Amino acid sequence: MRLETKFLIPGMQIAQPIMAPTGQIFLEQGMILTIRDIKRLAQWGIARVNVVLPANFDPSMLPCFLTDRETVELVAAAFEEEPIFGKIPLAEFRELAGTYRELMMDVLGVVDYLSQLRAHNHYTFRHAIDVASISGLIGRWLGYTGEKLKDLILAGLLHDIGKIGIPLEILNKPGKLTVKEMCVVKQHSCYGYDLLKRLKVTSDAVNCSILQHHERLDGSGYPFGLSKDKISVFARIIAIADIYDAMTSERVYRRKKSPVSVMKTIAGDMHDKLDTGICITFLANTRDYLTTNSGFAR
Structure with missing residues (x-):
């Protein structure tokens, strides 16, 4: 059962691994909660935890109790609560809605970590939804269907899931990050990648793209400085979606840029840092909507 942290009781058993701010698993599945554990969970800003309750426990006594299915519905609804109609074609986005709902029902374990991400940093959660949407559209434009499209959307949704291990004072810092802080980010x-490998609920293609989405074809990216065909296709797609959404979003440390301006930036990187073919597909389809203004609503 999924309970708000404030309702946790010492002696309850952890039903799913919980990450510490360092990125390491602090509470393994099956561990018994102590008072110290509960205090630290609250300090980290983790709003809800999956626990195994005693057979005689009555969840109706907890007003904020959420079942797994309700959690799925909350995350699935996020795709529609604040749609990015100013950035992507409305009609095609709606066509993908069924895929998102189906995806949410297939990855119950992952949804819990998305809930943690939302509690940890709302911008990162919102950005994850947007990148999944844009990645899904690029996939459609490239002819992806079925499981391949679902895996791409899932990879976009989870590309920043590791940020639940990054301290909030760094994620929310209004000024420029120091070299040390940037290394942490x-x-x-x-x-x-490590989290999802341990959970064993996502494919190698999804896991690999999450690890590589900041790599660049010229070797200038991170974490390993990979280049060219050593970077997965999913990671190349998500890189473009990530850049586009991040630069067209308002942040505490900078103002958002117009879609046209960001498209020029992407076009400038398409011959060295980003995949040329995917960039052309993305720019051509997006430009059609921007120039005709027929597919966007604000």
């Missing part, structure tokens, strides 16, 4: 792709 750059660990999020490794944190996310």
Whole structure:
């Protein structure tokens, strides 16, 4: 059962691994909660935890009790609660809605970590939804269907899941990050990859793209400085979606840029850092909507 942290009681058993801010698993599945554990969970800002309750426990006594299915519905609804109609074609986005709902029902374990991400940092959660949407559209434009499209959307949704291991004072810092702080942020792709490998609920293609989505074809990316065909296709797609959404979003440390301006930035990187073919597909389809203004609503 999924309970709000404030309702946890010493002696309850952890039903799913919980990550510490360092990115390491602090509470393993099956561990018994102590008072110290509960205090630390609250300090980390983890809003809800999956626990195994005693047979005689009555969940109706907890007003904020959420079942797994309700959690799925909350996350699935996020795709529609604040849609990015100013950035992507409305009609095609709606066509993908059924895929998102189906996806949510298939990855119950992962949804819990998305809930943690939302509690940890709302921008990162919102960004995850947007990148999944844009990645899904690019996939459709490239002819992806079925499981391949679902895996791409899932990879986009989880590309920053490792940021639940990054301290909030760094994620929310209004000014420029120090070299040390930037090194901490750059660990999020490794944190996310390690987390999903341990959970064993996502495919190798999804896990690999989460690890590589900040790599660049010219070897200038991180965490390993991979280049060219050593970077997965999913990671190349998510890289473009990630850049587009991040630059067209308002942040505490900078103003958002217009879609046209960001498209020029992507076009400038399409011959060295980003995949040329995917960029052309993305820019051509997006430009059609921007120039005709027929597919967007605000």
